[in-house]
Amino acid sequence: MTVDLNSRYGLNPAHSEVVEACQIIAPCTALDMGCSNGRNALYLSQLEFNVTAIDANPSAINMLQGIIEEEALTNIKAYVYDINRASLDADYGFISCTVTLMFLDPARVDAVIADMQAHTLAGGYNLIVCAMSTTAYPCPINFPFTLKEGQLRDAYQGWEMVKYNEDIGTMHNGAQLQFATMLARKPS
Template sequence: MTIDLNSRYGLNPAHSEVVEACKIIEPCDTLDMGCSNGRNALYLGQLGFNVTAIDINPSAIDTLQRIIEQEGINNIKAQVLDINSASLGNGEAQKYGFISCTVTLMFINPANVDAIIADMHKRTLPGGYNLIVCAMSTEEHPCPVPFPFTLNTGQLPEAYAGWELIKYNEDVGTMHNGANLQFATMLARKPS
């Protein structure tokens, strides 16, 4: 039985969509975009995924790095990276079997989102998966939070044309602070 590291260190549980995705995705090289203090990375690492966890916030990465060191974890690498650069690595950087981007895109400069998604495509191995959960703002459900970026209806399926959509919905959900928001949730598989 694995120890619940998230509880041990006072972190929120892994995102429910990450937990669901792990029911069909075998452990592989994984990128956790906008990892914050590592709630998803720690969950994935305990399941045997090799995780590169990136976030723009140095103190969040320091927190995750301390947990990695205290627990002697060797399959999670934490690094400070500004996703706004639209580059998930340098040159012929690593490719991943799974890229997770949950509640991260809405904090990105809107001018960079298309390039970031294009880089996610490029960095995904054939047959690999991308998971995106992002706030939306629609006529029926205007976003009550002033995020820099929100998705439009149908925007993600368009960006992933040619990929197999394993899951896609645009449902209203509740954020941890109680706000009701519409979210686009997509798990897509790149053609082999």
């Protein structure tokens, strides 16, 4: 990696779970779901993944497209896409969905996860980090959707759990809450 594009453009560093996943996932086709202004997508592109970055926010996508053009990046494409549609049209070796599900329509989350699974290549990976609301740790932020204990693990029955935990974490704003973190590998 020659240049850290995230710091060059004033973006936060890539999510720590994306960085960790890239220790075991070889560059492949990747989807960054809910990419915002592209911190994870840019990181993946610098590691030579072929990245598709999607988000419902047109101004975030415009910002990312500006960086792509400025840097003449050929291995990253950014599109405005409503993840609630659950209608991906390509298959990927790695789908990253960090801190995104909690902003979706709760009635669509099961369909979104099923769509992610259907569009993951055999032997490919899904990374999900999502807020939880549990009896022990009720979520202090009024997200449209939060996971319940074991819900994410249950949704990935039959996949290899490379990493799974439901630990306490801290949001950018300092709020403490429980997160489900999962890196799962689809059977070959």
